[in-house]
Amino acid sequence: MSDDMTTQVFKEEAYELLGELETSLLELEDVPDDMDIINRVFRALHTIKGSGSMFGFEAIAEFTHEVETIFDSVRNGELPISKPLLTLSLSARDHIYSMLESPSGEGDFALGNGILDGLRDVAYGALGGTVHEQADSAEEVEGSTASDFSVESQSGMEGKSRVTKSLFQIVIKIAAGHDVDEKSLDPLLDELERLGEIRSKLVHKDAETWWDIVFESDTDSMSIEEIFFFTDIPVTVNVREVAREDIADMFVSGDEDDEDYDSGHVKKLGEILVERGDVPAEAIEAVLADRKPIGEMLTEKGVVSREKVESALAEQTATKQFNSSVKKTRKKNYDTASSIRVSAEKLDYLVDLVGELVIVQAQISQVVSSKGDPVLTALSEELERLSDELRDSTLGIRMLPIGTTFSKFRRLVRDLSEELGKEIDLHTNGAETELDKTVIERLGDPLVHLLRNSIDHGIEIPRTREAMGKSRRGKITLSAEHSGGDVMILIEDDGKGMSKEVIRAKAVEKGLLSADQDLSDKEIFNLIFEPGFSTAQSITNVSGRGVGMDVVKRAIDSLRGSIDIDSKEGKGSVITIRLPLTLAIIDGLQVRVSGDYFVIPLSLVEECVELTRKDVEEANGQQFVNLRGEIVPYIRIREWFEVEGESPPIEQIVITGLEGSRIGVVVDTVIGEHQTVIKSLGRVYRDVEGISGATIKGDGTLALILDIPKLFRTVLAEIKAAG
Incomplete structure (x- = not known):
């Protein structure tokens, strides 16, 4: 794999x-x-650090290691989670992102140091010690060299890094004739724990004193x-590898007498x-030949x-837990490896x-239908x-859950509410709802602007909300x-809502409508949504310049969507955006x-009915049709687009439904269903009302x-x- 490709693999993983x-x-x-x-x-930071070091992004690895050290203290229960810690950690996340985007891979050095100093201050205040000492300790624990990682290629996923762990049995024996207190070994065991995790520890005193430890690292x-090389304690140490992550599949079945045994991956006690x-x-x-558990039989x-x-049973238990963890990790890796990354350009093509x-x-x-050949017709139907x-499958590949967009808004709400001195909770529903990738990408900016407006204009400050009998948040x-x-x-908020009188007064002031x-x-x-329209009393970093809502509407319109607003003063507002699944x-x-x-x-068509001259005459020139007792308005496409020619004696009305209402579209003839490939219109026709695009028919003409x-x-x- 080329250097550019490996770098891209690292960056894609790091962004995720x-x-x-x-x-x-x-x-x-x-x-x-x-x-x-x-x-x-912690795992996210550790993986970014290790992969960064492996792929040559040393600045990212060093910076991330410092942040990881702080969260190692959190993980060990030494440092509590606090708002300052989370704020600085989010800033650290942003800095790592900017380092990835930087051509040099280093980013703003001064900014990074400022973030780390802030994290150290938070940790120092909570721990009462120097963070540099903890960093040295964490370096011994985790290590940040590329030797800890192996590069795999699975189902097209290259450059994925992981740590390969092993399970060891460590037997520490005190030399004959020496009586050593158990606590004397504590410093050595502390050093051991810097390299991994002690899964079990048994101390035995028979003819000699010995420690039996099962250790994962x-x-x-x-x-x-x-x-144990440089200790003054007279010990002998034997280290035996019990299990290894990458050969766990080779283990034989365990003791059938153990009811809790999970078959596979564990050696029998014997x-x-x-x-x-x-x-x-x-x-x-x-x-x-005896039926008793083998451990009991051997003892008797x-x-x-x-x-x-007991020592062997402890090893077996630890091995079960270790291999169960390996199994889960492998399943996760398999699930990840069974999908591949494809560039957006290739997908669009x-x-x-x-x-x-x-x-x-x-x-x-169309050609086959004119020939009347049954063989060609069958082949044509199969091709169709x-x-x-193929169309449905390809479009399905482009569909993504909208939650990928929703998730980033939590940060926006958090930062902006803090800046404005407000307390706001963001709730999301329907994150699994799928939309075309292109729609999601183009929807991001309009949603950001609408959320900023809700935060700035909609939600009140806490004391105002309390005075109104609302929750502070x-x-x-x-x-x-x-x-x-x-x-x-x-997008719903429980803020102050919009004042119709204020909006009307501003519109009159700008000459958008008359007072009466x-x-x-x-x-x-x-x-x-009118250009330059704003009711903000002052200009802030968030809003008030009269630029935005008209841009939002144009962006939604360009997606062939619609946007509507409903608001109740003092209660809140609801903004509804309706979008097509795919473009x-x-x-x-x-x-x-x-x-x-x-x-x-x-998707909008409900049914088709006939419209006769008699129906038109009975309506007295009104464009309504009585549809099984329901009065449905209709629009004539011939009149709307000024199509030349006379209407046939019997026309067709295509009844369409939208937002609980129905209208009819009057045409000369309904031809039938047509799989439509949408083509954008040129600039000249882009703003023609009533047209959202064009398609090429089977005979090469446009519709x-x-x-x-x-x-x-x-x-x-x-x-x-x-009226």
């Missing part, structure tokens, strides 16, 4: 870890004592033995004793002491190719089926859900008006895609204006 790190730090603010979250933070046996040299293999075979036969059986394939398939189907499956809810063929995103003009509540609220390919209903073809998104939500709003506005 930084995202997880930020999420975990924010979660710690709510549950500061949750050790699972603390361990997630990512080091080697020589490093363990070195701890095998452990034979391997240690404590019992000859012949003795094991001699006692297997006097083959081995009870202390040694794949979607473009599928789109062209869909067009060609439509052309083939495969084309549909404001609440913003960000939710997503599927609604037909669309996704609906809601009658507007509905919805129309008044929609005035805030690439949709199922559509193809219709014709004279010689022109149009496509209506099939315009109708913007039903836009037509919907226009028709309803005309009905309201007419």
Whole structure:
């Protein structure tokens, strides 16, 4: 793998870890004592540090190691989680991100040192000692050299680093004739714990005093033995590797007499004793005829002491736990390794190719239908089926849970509320709702602006909320859900809401409407989307410059979506965004008006009915149709787009539904379903009302895609204006 590719692999992994790190730090603010979250933070920092060192990002490795040292104290229960600690840790996360983005990989050196000094001050105040001493200790514990890591290639995932751990049995014996207090070994055992974790420790006193320790570490046996080289205590040390993470699959089944045994990965008790040299293999075979547990049988036969059986059982228990942990880790690694990263450019190109394939398939189907050949027809139908499956599968690859966008907003709300002196909780619902990758990417900035407005304009400061009888802490809810063929995103807050009078007065002042003009509540609220419109009394770092909401609306419109506002003064506001699932390919209903073809998104179509001349006459010129007792308004595409030609005696009304209302779209002929590859319109036609895009038909001609939500709003506005 080239250097550029390995660097890219490291960066992609680091970005994912930084995202997880930020999420975990924010979660710690709510549950500061949750050790699972603390361990997630530590693991993320440790992996970034180790991978950074391995791939040559030494500045990142050194900086991250300092932060990791602080969280090692947190993990050990020495340093409590506090708001200053989390704030500085989030700043450290941002600094690591900027270092990744920096061409040199070093970032702002002074800024990094300032963050580390702040972390040390927090730790010093809580621990009453120097953090540098802890850093030296942590360096011995974890190490930050590339030798701790191995590079794997699994299912196309290259450059993934991990620590390979082993389980050791350590037997420490006191030389004959010496009586040594157990506490004398404590300093040596403390040194041992710097290299890993003691899983069990048994002290025996028979003919001699000896310690039997089962120890888990990512080091080697020589490093363990070195701890005891320079001690004055007369000991002999034997270190034996019991299990290793990368060969655990080779272990044989365990003792069938042990009901708690998890089959696989664990040696039988007899095998452990034979391997240690404590019992000859012949003795094991001699006692297997008995039905008692093998440890008890061996003890009764006097083959081995009870202390040694207890030691072997301790090793077996530790091995079970170790291999269970390995199994979980392997499953997690397998789940990760079974997916691969693909660049967005390659994915976009794949979607473009599928789109062209869909067009060609439509052309083939059209040609085949004119031939009337049954063999060609069967092949064409099979091609259409495969084309549909390929389209759905490809678009499914592009679908991502919107929660990937939601998660980053917790940080925004936290930082901004702190800056403005407010107390705000962000609640999210429907994070698993999936949207096209492109829609999610382009949705980020509009959502950021809407959230900033809710925080700045909507939520009041704590003392104001208390005076109004509200909770000190404001609440913003960000939710997503599927609604037909669309996704609906809601941003709700329990703030002060919007004043219709203030909005109207500002609109009159700016000349957007006359003082006596009658507007509905919805129309008044929609005035805030006008360019340069702002009701803020002063300009702040957050808002007040009159730039933003019009940009938000244009961004939503460019996604073929809609945005609406509902607000109650003193109660709060709700902003509703409706977006299509994908911007690439949709199922559509193809219709014709004279010689022109149009496509209506099939997800909005409810039914098709006929419209006769008699129906028109009975309506007395009003564009309404009586649909099984329900009065449904309709719009004529011929009139809307000024299509030349006479209407046929019997027209078709396509009934569409949106937001609980229905309107009809009158066309000459309904042709049928059509798999529509959406093509953007050029600048000249981009702002044509009622058109959201175009598609290429099977014969190579164009069909315009109708913007039903836009037509919907226009028709309803005309009905309201007419009274």
